[in-house]
Amino acid sequence: MISALLPNYARADLAFERGEGAWLWTTDGRRFLDFGSGIATASLGHGHPHLAKAIAEQAAKLMHVSNLYRIPGAERLAQRLVDRTFADSVFFCNSGAEANEGMIKMMRREMFDSGKPERFRFITFEGAFHGRTLATLAATGNPAYLKGFGPVVDGFDQVPFNNMNAVRDKVGTETCGIIVEPVQGEGGVRPGDIQFLRDLRAVCDEYGLILGMDEVQTGMGRTGKLFAHEWAGIVPDVMSVAKGIGGGFPLGAVLAKEQFAKALVPGTHGTTYGGNPLACAAGNAVLDIVTGPGFLDAVVAKGKHLRAGTEQMVHDFPTLFENARGLGLLQGIKCVVPVGEVQAACTAEGLMAITAGENTLRLAPPLVVTEAEIDLSLEMLRKAATKVAAGKAAA
Ligand SMILES: *Cc1c(COP(=O)(O)O)cnc(C)c1O
Numbered sequence: 230m231i232s233a234l235l236p237n238y239a240r241a242d243l244a245f246e247r248g249e250g251a252w253l254w255t256t257d258g259r260r261f262l263d264f265g266s267g268i269a270t271a272s273l274g275h276g277h278p279h280l281a282k283a284i285a286e287q288a289a290k291l292m293h294v295s296n297l298y299r300i301p302g303a304e305r306l307a308q309r310l311v312d313r314t315f316a317d318s319v320f321f322c323n324s325g326a327e328a329n330e331g332m333i334k335m336m337r338r339e340m341f342d343s344g345k346p347e348r349f350r351f352i353t354f355e356g357a358f359h360g361r362t363l364a365t366l367a368a369t370g371n372p373a374y375l376k377g378f379g380p381v382v383d384g385f386d387q388v389p390f391n392n393m394n395a396v397r398d399k400v401g402t403e404t405c406g407i408i409v410e411p412v413q414g415e416g417g418v419r420p421g422d423i424q425f426l427r428d429l430r431a432v433c434d435e436y437g438l439i440l441g442m443d444e445v446q447t448g449m450g451r452t453g454k455l456f457a458h459e460w461a462g463i464v465p466d467v468m469s470v471a472k473g474i475g476g477g478f479p480l481g482a483v484l485a486k487e488q489f490a491k492a493l494v495p496g497t498h499g500t501t502y503g504g505n506p507l508a509c510a511a512g513n514a515v516l517d518i519v520t521g522p523g524f525l526d527a528v529v530a531k532g533k534h535l536r537a538g539t540e541q542m543v544h545d546f547p548t549l550f551e552n553a554r555g556l557g558l559l560q561g562i563k564c565v566v567p568v569g570e571v572q573a574a575c576t577a578e579g580l581m582a583i584t585a586g587e588n589t590l591r592l593a594p595p596l597v598v599t600e601a602e603i604d605l606s607l608e609m610l611r612k613a614a615t616k617v618a619a620g621k622a623a624a
Pocket of ligand 1: 323324325326327329358359360361410414415443444445446447471472
């Protein structure tokens with residue numbers, strides 16, 4: 230008989246009841262070091278006092294009104310994001326997929342409004358992940374995810390990642406824009422080359438295309454910049470954000486330059502929960518911390534520290550690992566052995582790691598992780614790797 234909770238996930242048999250910083254405790258009292266952060270989402274770790282207080286206080290005052298009224302917390306959060314980014318305006322929603330849907334609609338509508346309705350197609354990339362709604366699945370393009378869900382939403386053309394010739398070949402008279410993750414998270418922690426990202430900006434400028442940046446996973450400080458595209462010194466036209474922006478509270482956003490933002494006039498788009506007082510209290514509290522003095526510099530330093538450790542691991546276990554890659558506190562180790570074995574061995578040592586495409590182990594600790602905790606995670610990973618390697622040698 231089917232479980233009451235729909236069994237659409239392959240869940241590990243672990244149940245957590247509380248957390249503090251980078252640590253989680255199970256209902257039966259075991260402690261784990263969390264290097265998954267709820268999939269790069271609990272960016273301030275667990276039980277962060279500033280975030281918990283902001284949510285509790287707002288919940289007691291006012292949780293939800295609709296977008297039929299002004300929401301001061303949303304106005305404030307939008308202004309703070311505008312002040313710190315390329316964007317002129319922000320639309321709030323509840324998830325990454327919803328942010329991408331909003332971004333896609335905004336891009337198409339701007340082309341339509343500027344008299345080019347035939348330009349509705351998007352270039353997206355192999356290995357991408359943009360969400361599980363029908364349009365974002367089409368953008369994702371993974372056949373395994375699309376199978377059995379009816380006709381694929383039209384208008385998404387996939388080309389190989391980090392391949393500018395393939396992009397140029399695909400640009401046509403129906404192309405609206407390009408949607409890209411600066412680092413492919415789900416696809417295997419694969420960073421876009423700096424030059425590739427710059428060339429995408431250039432090709433958009435050359436052909437009048439719109440550059441849409443999916444920073445759902447890479448944004449809000451994950452890579453050591455507030456947004457990862459900053460590393461390439463470029464600006465997108467529109468950008469989707471979610472995961473870390475609410476620190477674990479569901480919140481997503483579309484950030485856009487005025488030219489594109491103004492396409493979504495009243496009646497064209499909306500969402501009931503999006504940007505409600507409670508979500509924006511969480512968003513403002515996260516932003517307080519992430520934009521605090523020295524915070525992002527510390528993420529850069531800790532990211533380098535973690536990367537040095539994963540590089541060493543690849544060097545020490547050539548029969549298990551192929552390479553280390555990533556940016557900031559989003560790091561991956563491409564495995565030779567099945568990544569599930571490495572992940573299970575990590576769990577047995579008390580380290581929660583996650584996986585990603587291309588058989589990659591993904592490490593995305595809370596941004597508040599300490600260097601000592603990173604050292605501990607590397608010790609745990611080394612023990613796990615030693616056991617997996619010993620098992621291989623015995624087999
Ligand atoms: C997780 C993710 C999404 C989807 O976000 P949801 O909140 O699960 O809908 C979209 N794009 C990227 C890059 C992601 O990592």
